[in-house]
Amino acid sequence: MYDLLEEVREAVENAREQGTVSLHENKEEQSVETSQSLLQYSDSSAPELGPEPPWVIAPPITEKKSVFLARAARVSSPAQAQQYLAHLLATDKKAARATHNMTSWRIKGHNDTSYQDCDDDGETAAGGRMLHLMQLMDVWDVMVVVTRWYGGIHLGPDRFRIINTAAREALVLGGFAKDAEGKKKGKK
Structure with a gap:
């Protein structure tokens, strides 16, 4: 209908x-x-959408008929992050019709102030887990949007693994993640 x-x-x-x-x-x-x-x-x-956000788009991940697509972009303020999300939803009809558009961002402001926020968009705890991933990766001045189209089959807790995998892929493709060569390898 x-x-x-x-x-x-x-x-x-x-x-x-x-x-x-x-x-x-x-x-x-x-x-x-x-x-x-x-x-x-x-x-x-019509609201002023501003310029096209410089999205880095990771390849889509399909799991049990659900599709996950992650985007990342450099941002300098919470207002810019919200403007980028509004631009995405206004110009991309597929993303606007998606079941969930989960977002998170971390921004360093003036005088050592920092801004962090996330939105689950109905996918309980997903935004917080994406924000935690960004904290672990020590990523700043970036926002991530993971779009999910529900395929009709419940994924359970596996959905968080897939959401974080998609978000991580967008962050790495965009060059936002710190270079791991200088760090020790993690626990096995």
Whole structure:
């Protein structure tokens, strides 16, 4: 049902962009041309999204029909992190329709202040685990968004492993993680 409504909405938007929208009033069909002022009004009511975020996108991970996709981007303030998330949800229809868009970010501010935050988006404790991963990796001035499309099969606690694997992959691909060569190898 939702897909049908989305198709109808897209068809109406396409008709508006082409300049013709047909309305039905009193059983008479009228053709109404969309004026420039209507287009300007609809554009001015849309929130300012800003520039395209510089996402580093990790390869998707599929597990029992669920798909996980991680993105990472450098950020300098909590407001910028929220703006990047808003831009993602406004411009990527697949991400906007996803079951969950879990986020976390860590930012070093002026005078040794630090900002850390996370959002589960309904996937209980997932944002906190992503934030913990970022703390362990000592990653700063970065945000991570892991998008999950639920496949109908419960994953249980394995979902946290997959979410962290996807987030870690995006952080490594983006070069945000510290180089491990200078550190001792961890416990076996």
